[in-house]
Amino acid sequence: xxxxxxxxxxxxxxxxxxxxxxxxxxxxxNTWLWYKQDPGEGPVLLIALYKxxxxxxxxxxxxxxxxxxxxxxxxxxxxxxxxxxxxxxxGPPLHSGGSNYKLTFGKGTLLTVNP
Amino acid sequence: DTGVSQDPRHKITKRGQNVTFRCxxxxxxxxxxxxxxxLGQGPEFLTYFQNEAQLEKSRLLSDRFSAERPKGSFSTLExxxxxxxxxxxxxxxxxxxxxxxxxYFGAGTRLSVL
Numbered sequence: 001x002x003x004x005x006x007x008x009x010x011x012x013x014x015x016x017x018x019x020x021x022x023x024x025x026x027x028x029x030n031t032w033l034w035y036k037q038d039p040g041e042g043p044v045l046l047i048a049l050y051k052x053x054x055x056x057x058x059x060x061x062x063x064x065x066x067x068x069x070x071x072x073x074x075x076x077x078x079x080x081x082x083x084x085x086x087x088x089x090x091g092p093p094l095h096s097g098g099s100n101y102k103l104t105f106g107k108g109t110l111l112t113v114n115p
Numbered sequence: 116d117t118g119v120s121q122d123p124r125h126k127i128t129k130r131g132q133n134v135t136f137r138c139x140x141x142x143x144x145x146x147x148x149x150x151x152x153x154l155g156q157g158p159e160f161l162t163y164f165q166n167e168a169q170l171e172k173s174r175l176l177s178d179r180f181s182a183e184r185p186k187g188s189f190s191t192l193e194x195x196x197x198x199x200x201x202x203x204x205x206x207x208x209x210x211x212x213x214x215x216x217x218x219y220f221g222a223g224t225r226l227s228v229l
Contacts, residue, residue, distance in 0.1 A: 004157075033217070042119075042206050042220035043158065050215065088157050101146060101210075102171070103218060105157025 004089055006106035014114050019076040021109045023089030032065050032072040033090045033103070043088055047074070069094075079113050086110050117142055119221035121207050127227045128197055135193045136224045140209030147190050148218060149182055151175065152204040158220075164190060165212065197228045 005024045013019060023032070031050055035043035047058050049065035049072060056063055062075045072089055086108040093104055120139040128134050140147050146165050150158035161180070162172045166187040176182075179197075184190040194201055204225050208218040 031215075035220075040222075040225070042121075042208075042222045045217060045219065048215060048217055090157070101148065101163050101216070102160050103148075103150075103158070105159070107155065107157055 004091075004104055004106035006087075006089055006109050008109060009107070010110040010112070012112045012114065013079055015079060015081060017079055019079055019083075019111060020073065021075075021087060021111075022071060022073045023106050024071040025091075025093070025104075026070065027093040028069045029072075029091040030069070030094050031091050032063070034061075034063050034072070034074050035088045035090060035105075037086045037088060037108070039085075043090075046087075076111075079111075081113050081115050084111060084113050119207055119209050119219055121205075121221040121224050123224055124222060125225045125227075127229065129229050130199060131196055133193065133195045134197060134226065135191055136205055136207075136226075138190045138192070138207030138209075138221060140189070140207070141219060144209035144211050144219075145187065146210045146212055146216070146218075147184055148208040148210075149190070149192050150206040150208065150220075152206055152223070153202075158206050161192075194226075197226075199228045202226055202228045 034046045037043045047063040054065040060077045064073045088108045090103045090105040122137045148163050149161040152158040164184040179195045182192045204223045206223045208220045210216045210218045
């Protein structure tokens with residue numbers, strides 16, 4: 001099946017630092033989604049991106065839809081302890097017919113924030 | 116709050132037993148999805164309903180798995196003759212067909228097969 005490669009796999013940072021993570025694919029995506037998952041909970045949507053080159057912010061989070069449509073980036077500024085969790089990129093590959101019903105997820109980036 | 120609700124949150128069963136999970140989607144959402152997530156992995160698509168019609172099933176969904184959405188509202192996922200390899204988090208999501216069709220997830224049911 002389709003693979004979404006997330007990098008890095010894990011990050012250990014100090015509170016207040018900025019964080020960058022990315023997601024790449026060999027396939028073109030028409031939507032990129034970023035979710036955060038806390039232990040024992042379901043993924044929570046953070047940001048949705050719909051156009052190549054689009055840059056969208058949600059508070060301290062900023063995400064970009066790569067111009068090649070094969071990658072996306074998520075930045076977190078001034079991290080705080082509650083940012084701890086697993087961050088997933090996801091999307092419906094274009095070859096899936098363009099429908100948004102079948103999401104492919106990356107393996108996630110585990111973020112740890114030291115107070 | 117009327118988010119996606121899943122029940123039970125945790126289920127421990129013995130190998131060979133049948134289990135059933137329930138998902139109540141966000142009330143105005145007509146699309147419902149089931150995913151499975153194992154440790155260290157992202158969720159993997161299992162199946163999808165639009166209203167009461169099951170429109171696609173993944174190859175991950177073996178014959179022991181069956182999902183229903185009889186009235187186009189809540190859905191159930193049944194696993195028959197559970198195996199240890201079925202141990203995972205089962206996630207339900209829902210979306211509205213119109214607009215951006217963004218999927219919102221429930222908290223999941225964690226299944227442990229002993």
